[in-house]
Amino acid sequence: MSFRVLAPLLIVIVLLLAAGAAVRQARLPPADFVFGNETEVQSLDPAVTSGQPEGRIIWSVYECLCNRSAKDQSATPGVAESWDISEDGRTYTWKLRKDARWSNGEPVTAHDFAYSFQRFLDPMTAAKYAQAMWYVKGAERYNQGAAALKVGDRVEVVLPEPPKGALPHARGVVLHGVLTGIERDPEYEGQELSEEDFGKRHGLVIEIDGAERRFRQEGSSMPRDAYELCRQVLLDFAEVGVRVEDDHTLVTELNEPTPYWPELMGFYPMAPVNKTCVETYGWPTWTYPENIVGNGAYNVEFRRIRDRIRLRKSDTYWNKDAVRLEVIDALCVDSLTTAFNMYETGQLDWLTKAPPLITRELLKQEPPRDDLCLATQLGTYFYSINLTRKPFDDVRVRRALMLALNRQQIVETACAGERPARSITPPGLPGYDPPQCPPHDVEEARRLLAEAGFPGGAGFPRIEILYNTEESHRTIAELVRKQWQTALGIEVRTRNEEWGTYLNSTHQLQFDICRRAWIGDYLDPNTFLDMWVTGGGNNETGFSNAEYDRLILEAGQETDAEKRFGLLAEAERILMDQAPILPIYYYNSRNLVRPYVRGFYNNLQDSHPLQDIWIDREAQGPNEYMRGCVK
Template sequence: MPPRLAFALVCLVAMLGGVVAVVKQGQLPPADFTFNNDTEIESLDPAVVTGQPEGRIIDELYEGLVKLGPKDRKPMPGVAERWEVSDDGLTYTFHLRRDAKWSDGSPVTARDFVYSMRRFLDPLTLAEYAYQAWYLKNAKRYSRAARGVEIGDRVEVELLEPSADALPFARGEVLRGELVGVETDPGVAAEMLDDPAKFIDYRTFVVSIDGEEQRFRIGDRVPARAPTGAKPCRQLTLDFAEVGFRAIDDYTVETVLESPTPYWLNLLGFYPLAPVNQRCIETHGPAKWTEAENLVTNGPFRLEFRRLRDRIRLRKNPHYWNRDGVALETIDALAVQSLTTSFNLYETGKVDWITKVTPLIARELFEAEPPRDDFNPDAQFGTYFYAFNVTRKPFDDPRVRQALVLALDREEIVTTACAGELPARSFTPPGLPNYDAPECPDTNVERAKELLAEAGYPDGTGFPKIEILYNYEQQHQTIAELIRKQWRRNLGIDVSTRNEEWGSFLSSQRQQKYDVMRRAWIGDYLDPNTFLDLFVTDGENNATGWGDPEYDRLIREAKAEADPEVRIEMLAEAERILMREVPIMPIYYYVSRSMVKPYVYGWYNNLEDRHPLWALSIDRTATGPNDFMSSEPVREIKLNRREPEGAEQ
């Protein structure tokens, strides 16, 4: 079948799916701007999510001390109207605007930011991005709870029940004092005491509170072996007053860093560090506070409603300090997973922006004559990769991982399943100044067979059946099937594939319920560290189980290194280790494939592929190019194609 005819049939088949999706809208008045957010979001709590679909919504509902511009992604005033940085680069002082308010009309204060940062770092919050705030003085020690404190430290002891005058879902009552002793249960084996997962099970913490020594056991009960008089508590942490994040007064926030961090302002504009409303959370509790009728936010938009398997509607926040600078009154974010249906909705005028198109459609758009003004692919600071669960055999053997990487044919993947993407042999994408990312070896099937034989699996004999896990999307399925066939063809091993919906997929990742998993990472800021610090031992986003002491040391010391050239080389050396040990397998570098209607203004290509909706405006009468159409690409994108043997070049 000719390619263009196939393309037309795909669009025709998608029509029914698109109509069904739109019928759900019923009599709902159309929003000023509608886009497809690709899937159902996991949560609207900025502290606990990590995905792009969630980030697109949260960026509009909340605003941090700074926000990031739509074009160059540089920090600009948010709730903080100005700030100063000390000469040593460690202390940032933020001055909050007096007219910043929550969507219920109450003022946003410095204490809201302190509450939110404490909650973000609280080990009980289970924030996977908590490490992004560990640049703050003592923040990592606070996040490590009892494992982060030492004798002589000021500590917080959170009791099991809130104080009598607290809101129903507040923290337990908090006592503060000095840690003066740690008593270990007698007769416990040394290996049990050294097990991080059981650190608190055999220890009693002695805290001096107002001159009186009190003993505490962490947990909801006091075990029989505990000393007489030991009290149960929910947790014991470093006193948050020791963390480099404090309110000087109602409208001044001070942050103190462990070492100079050139991208600290960018991180403060990253959605997990956004403020949340304490009264909202403590009144409605973890299951209810993000519901539309309860949610209190401080961003340019508020949540009007959320319909599962349909859409989220945002409406301009009338209490937002810069509401007059926000052009859109309403935004709809659809949750259509099928990219073909998404494209059909775009082509029939039901949506104004789609985040990506299928490779088949992208190829047609690349070749369209005349070129489409609303399709402008560009380089993106992201990598598509597979992760190996090294806690499971045979992936605990680096020779097996190396063999699987060497048996991968990236050219076949980008030719068959992609359109414009570039084969990846490093984890950090190209495009950063002064950083040449070290690479893993290219395809070498013979060497892959040798390594597999060295690991005890000659020609795949005895190799256990393994499974590739991916979240459902047609392209992910195509890639998984290609890799399954490549590994079977090249190594003689048996591989199956399985897909899960987004929420279940994320849960499987966190719990390491997989053999090999499809993953991707889009940089949170333009620096190699945003990729490389993912894989420190026991890192919150390191779901591979892999760790390496030298890698950890390099990442840790690079964060404290003042000389930029030395720092970059340390990061490069860390990536050499990562590409030698290959707990992950780079596959391709992302290319953005958005489509945006010509009447949308304020939408720009950028390496992070993040597009704040508060910056958008609509002019359906305009005849000139919009910002998207006139923006300069970061680098030339070429369609990857494999020519048949003997074809004319």
């Protein structure tokens, strides 16, 4: 049969399939509340995610020791009904509520949090936010693996196979001993090795039950006949400041007083995971809707890739009587324009981010819309530079790119009320005045580029700006491309990737320059600054500066607020001078929320817990919590 004959038949089949899909979609029972969650979530594993779309779902499916107030993001009781702080501010004793339950009916205990924190810190988990736990005694060394060990340390040796009779994806057999020697592969003597390479080029001598044994980690070059194989060797977790006193009492011991520790304990990567679920199904299968076990206000009923995640109110949640929405749909809509059209046609109750250009037009409407909510947000939009690639290892090149940015043009063209940024830390945090990078200066940018060996852009390699798929990111990337080409005479192209691929590319440093953003995890400048330390999980630039690391470390140990902010300001000055990142603008939140939605408050982190939201269908006026928010 010829293609001409087949073609009409194929078209009919495609149309029938599309019609069938539409019918199936129409038959889906409606949710009580529907919102656009922007992009497809990367994962529902709290330990490995880092984006706002993931956070909205994870905060609903899991509950941390603390919750965060919908009004001001302060710490409120979660699984921990109360907590005590020692006089020196270093020890927190968490009292867990006895009626907290997993969705499978099992009680949530202090052992679940200890297990989850250990998993979070395990180097093999590769948690991007692991550094947030480094405030805990011994947590940094545990997270850094074998490279952080010293002779005399108590260690744990994880063997490749799980214990006999254990669940199929359980951790391997764990041996405990004392490190008595570190032996290096002679071929690599005198060479500087990364943390990852350390385990591959060293053997470890460990005394276990009075006898010395030699171990090599998986992938090691050490001779097989002389060393036993193990998965990894870590600092003994008993040396980490996480202690279970009983089923409902957990203790965390910190290196230094950390006043925002309760807020951090309400951050979604700190959520507990169910050990039985994780070890029965393994990663990532344990996160699938048919397997996942949570302890939050909602359960995942189903997930349709590139469509929606449906959440249903949990019958086992301790505070279920206060949860007023039965079914919630979180839609995956990459295009902000499409999402806005869905909102305008009544398909969404909440749009998390109105498109900038459309927002401008909405602000001109008379009378003013009562569903448009613009508010200051603790966030910065910026570009990261990959310092591991030439010519970006030259600070003059990076500073030239920084000086050639016309931020005012960007915000006037692609934004809606946002302010140009010249620091990574947004203004507005009481007591902290962030140091700024230099203003737009094309002549100085050209001079620096010439000094670096590229006069007029001659000889400069073609570079690429990476961004995740979204109209506003594309608009900004095109503006920056034209600015750099015009001002510096260099060739620039752009590349977009869907969210999951983009996250992998940035994590693996597979880019020249990439679009990034950071929303503060807590109300302190440290949340914007400690991520740039050497080897930080969210650094993703290759930037490393010993003085910067020292200042961040000292700030973490300083109890005087004024001195502490001074140390952080010194660190930010280095960051702006060295230019591994290029601040572009400070965020405003741009929510569109139906007037009948209740429990929605403006806050600096633009975080809106779904369990606090409810619907008042009889309401005629604007949401009382949103009045006066349009600026």
